[in-house]
Amino acid sequence: SLQTVVLGPATLYTNIQRLLDEGLIVLSQEKIVNGRARRYYKISDLGTERLAQEGSRMSAFLNVLHAPKI
Numbered sequence: 001s002l003q004t005v006v007l008g009p010a011t012l013y014t015n016i017q018r019l020l021d022e023g024l025i026v027l028s029q030e031k032i033v034n035g036r037a038r039r040y041y042k043i044s045d046l047g048t049e050r051l052a053q054e055g056s057r058m059s060a061f062l063n064v065l066h067a068p069k070i
Contacts, residue, residue, distance in 0.1 A: 016041065019041075019047070020041075022046075023044055023046045023047070024043065024044055024046060024047035024050060025041045025042065025043055025044055025047055026041065026042060026044045027039055027040070027041055028040045028041060028042040
């Protein structure tokens, strides 16, 4: 069954900062809503490449798991 993962604000913002530092996401826009800054991010070209690499790595891993046993 699927499980839901709940991230607290500190965890979320720490990970956003890490992704920014690694160049995997970029700030796409910032708006003021009800007096507070709202930031919107999007995946960078590097992030898209890294995501594709990770998808390939996971796919290869699953192929090994599901390979017929000799």
